[in-house]
Amino acid sequence: MKRHPFLAAFCIVAVRGTIINAGFYSHALSSAFGSGASAISSAGVLNCLLNDWKCGLSSLFFGVFGIVIALMKDVPDADGDRKFNIRSFTVRLGQKRVFSTMKGLLAGLFAVYGAGLMRWSTMTPMMPVAVTRGLVGLCCWAAGWTVNRVSRGVNAEDSGEVYNYYMYLWKLFYLSYLALPFVK
Numbered sequence: 001m002k003r004h005p006f007l008a009a010f011c012i013v014a015v016r017g018t019i020i021n022a023g024f025y026s027h028a029l030s031s032a033f034g035s036g037a038s039a040i041s042s043a044g045v046l047n048c049l050l051n052d053w054k055c056g057l058s059s060l061f062f063g064v065f066g067i068v069i070a071l072m073k074d075v076p077d078a079d080g081d082r083k084f085n086i087r088s089f090t091v092r093l094g095q096k097r098v099f100s101t102m103k104g105l106l107a108g109l110f111a112v113y114g115a116g117l118m119r120w121s122t123m124t125p126m127m128p129v130a131v132t133r134g135l136v137g138l139c140c141w142a143a144g145w146t147v148n149r150v151s152r153g154v155n156a157e158d159s160g161e162v163y164n165y166y167m168y169l170w171k172l173f174y175l176s177y178l179a180l181p182f183v184k
Contacts, residue, residue, distance in 0.1 A: 009070035017063025022048045025055045057116075058180060064109050065173055068102045072166050075099050076159040099156035106169070107144040114140030117183065132182045139179060143172055 026048040048055045074081065074090040075098055081088045090098045117137030121130045150168055154161045 009067060012070040013063050013066040015066075016069070017066040018049060018059045019045065021059040021062050022046075022055055025052070025058065054183075061109065061113055061176070062173075064105065065176065068106045068109075069166075069169060069173065071098055072102045072162075072169060075102075075156060076162040076166065078157075079159070095162070096156040099151075099154070099162065103147060103151045106172075107147045110140045110144030110147065114138065114144065129184055132184070136179050136182050143175070147172070 022045040026045055029048075049059055050056070071089055074088040075095050077088070078090045078095050080086075081091045093101075114137045117133050117140060121133035121137060124130045124133070147169075151165060154165045156162060
């Protein structure tokens, strides 16, 4: 996969961003409300992705996050990729550029989704739902802020520092999954 960076990124995005999310979402709907309760959930993953906006938005979020993870994973390996003549995006564009672009993409993703959740929280008449959506929106903004804050001390050409930052991004990835039930 290292020799085909687009294919590797596509696989990560397809599996982590769409198939797992849509499959889990479809299964959760069917399990929680019964197979007859939602025509969308019982029709399968593709139908869920195309016809349920919550499923589509969560899959888009994790798909973009998957792109960040897929491209950021090669930044610490740039020397090895050059040595073995592997033309990864990091080798082609440079460690600093890929690191900076992916950091900006992820911070922007959290900012946009945080703003959307804050807006969505004002549109529900049920106070507990509004509060939890608002809190998740604030957490998105905080996560976006930490993406930038933690990266300030990272030298994009130091493999150890970038690897630690990359592992931090994985923690945010799984924390984002934990936040999903509170969005409703």
